Amino acid sequence: xxxxxxxxxxxxxxxxxxxxxxxxxxxxxxxxxxxxxxxxxxxxxxxxxxxxxxxxxxxxxxxxxxxxxxxxxxxxxxxxxxxxxxxxxxxxxxxxxxxxxxxxxx
Numbered sequence: 043x044x045x046x047x048x049x050x051x052x053x054x055x056x057x058x059x060x061x062x063x064x065x066x067x068x069x070x071x072x073x074x075x076x077x078x079x080x081x082x083x084x085x086x087x088x089x090x091x092x093x094x095x096x097x098x099x100x101x102x103x104x105x106x107x108x109x110x111x112x113x114x115x116x117x118x119x120x121x122x123x124x125x126x127x128x129x130x131x132x133x134x135x136x137x138x139x140x141x142x143x144x145x146x147x148x
Contacts, residue, residue: 044071044074044108045072045112045113046070046104047060047070047071047072047141048060048066048069048112048113049066049069049070049084049141051068054070054084055072055140055141055142056140056142057141058138058139058141059114059138059139059144060115062116062118063087063089063095063119063122064089064090064091064092064093065090065091066090067086067090068086069085069087069107070085071084071085071109072145079145097122097125098125101122101125104126104131110130111131111133111134111148112126112131112133112134113137113144113148114133114134114137115135115136115137116136
Protein backbone atom coordinates (compact mmCIF):
# COMPACT_ATOMS: atom_id res chain seq x y z
CA UNK A 43 0.00 0.00 0.00
CA UNK A 44 1.17 3.50 -0.79
CA UNK A 45 -0.01 6.50 1.22
CA UNK A 46 0.58 10.16 0.33
CA UNK A 47 0.69 12.59 3.25
CA UNK A 48 0.36 16.34 2.81
CA UNK A 49 3.48 17.67 4.57
CA UNK A 50 4.27 21.08 6.03
CA UNK A 51 7.97 20.69 5.18
CA UNK A 52 10.68 18.40 3.78
CA UNK A 53 11.29 16.38 6.98
CA UNK A 54 9.52 13.30 5.67
CA UNK A 55 8.10 11.17 8.47
CA UNK A 56 9.11 13.84 10.99
CA UNK A 57 7.03 16.48 9.24
CA UNK A 58 3.61 17.52 10.49
CA UNK A 59 0.54 16.95 8.33
CA UNK A 60 -0.21 19.93 6.12
CA UNK A 61 -3.43 21.74 6.80
CA UNK A 62 -4.53 21.75 3.14
CA UNK A 63 -3.14 21.33 -0.37
CA UNK A 64 -2.11 24.96 -0.89
CA UNK A 65 -0.24 25.26 2.42
CA UNK A 66 1.53 21.89 2.17
CA UNK A 67 4.97 22.47 0.73
CA UNK A 68 5.62 18.74 0.17
CA UNK A 69 3.96 15.36 -0.02
CA UNK A 70 5.57 12.51 1.88
CA UNK A 71 4.86 9.21 0.16
CA UNK A 72 5.19 6.06 2.26
CA UNK A 73 5.19 2.56 0.82
CA UNK A 74 4.02 -0.15 3.22
CA UNK A 75 4.56 -3.83 2.49
CA UNK A 76 3.46 -6.64 4.80
CA UNK A 77 2.78 -4.12 7.56
CA UNK A 78 6.31 -2.67 7.40
CA UNK A 79 7.62 0.59 6.04
CA UNK A 80 9.49 -0.20 2.84
CA UNK A 81 10.23 3.19 1.31
CA UNK A 82 9.65 6.91 1.93
CA UNK A 83 10.09 9.77 -0.50
CA UNK A 84 9.36 13.49 -0.39
CA UNK A 85 7.91 15.28 -3.39
CA UNK A 86 7.63 19.02 -3.80
CA UNK A 87 4.02 20.07 -4.06
CA UNK A 88 3.59 21.78 -7.45
CA UNK A 89 0.36 23.36 -6.16
CA UNK A 90 1.97 24.99 -3.10
CA UNK A 91 0.58 28.54 -2.64
CA UNK A 92 -1.49 28.42 -5.85
CA UNK A 93 -4.79 30.26 -5.73
CA UNK A 94 -6.65 27.94 -8.09
CA UNK A 95 -5.96 24.22 -8.39
CA UNK A 96 -7.20 22.17 -11.30
CA UNK A 97 -8.76 19.08 -9.72
CA UNK A 98 -7.70 16.73 -12.53
CA UNK A 99 -4.09 17.96 -12.50
CA UNK A 100 -3.91 17.44 -8.74
CA UNK A 101 -5.37 13.94 -9.00
CA UNK A 102 -2.91 13.12 -11.80
CA UNK A 103 -0.06 14.25 -9.53
CA UNK A 104 -1.28 11.95 -6.74
CA UNK A 105 -1.92 9.07 -9.16
CA UNK A 106 1.68 9.35 -10.36
CA UNK A 107 2.79 8.47 -6.82
CA UNK A 108 0.68 5.27 -7.03
CA UNK A 109 -0.94 6.24 -3.72
CA UNK A 110 -4.13 4.45 -2.74
CA UNK A 111 -4.72 6.90 0.13
CA UNK A 112 -4.08 10.56 0.80
CA UNK A 113 -3.88 11.95 4.34
CA UNK A 114 -4.52 15.64 4.93
CA UNK A 115 -6.06 17.92 7.52
CA UNK A 116 -8.60 19.54 5.20
CA UNK A 117 -9.56 19.17 1.56
CA UNK A 118 -11.15 22.55 0.99
CA UNK A 119 -12.10 21.84 -2.62
CA UNK A 120 -15.02 19.48 -3.21
CA UNK A 121 -14.02 18.94 -6.86
CA UNK A 122 -10.61 17.64 -5.79
CA UNK A 123 -12.08 15.34 -3.18
CA UNK A 124 -14.65 13.98 -5.63
CA UNK A 125 -11.99 13.44 -8.30
CA UNK A 126 -9.77 11.56 -5.83
CA UNK A 127 -12.66 9.31 -4.84
CA UNK A 128 -13.61 8.70 -8.49
CA UNK A 129 -10.02 7.54 -9.04
CA UNK A 130 -10.22 5.10 -6.10
CA UNK A 131 -7.95 7.18 -3.87
CA UNK A 132 -9.21 7.16 -0.30
CA UNK A 133 -9.21 10.56 1.39
CA UNK A 134 -8.36 10.57 5.10
CA UNK A 135 -9.19 14.02 6.52
CA UNK A 136 -9.23 15.80 9.86
CA UNK A 137 -5.79 14.46 10.72
CA UNK A 138 -3.18 16.46 12.59
CA UNK A 139 0.25 15.67 14.02
CA UNK A 140 3.54 14.13 12.98
CA UNK A 141 3.40 11.83 9.96
CA UNK A 142 5.37 9.03 11.68
CA UNK A 143 2.83 8.92 14.52
CA UNK A 144 -0.12 8.92 12.14
CA UNK A 145 1.46 6.19 10.03
CA UNK A 146 1.63 3.92 13.09
CA UNK A 147 -2.13 4.34 13.57
CA UNK A 148 -2.91 3.47 9.97
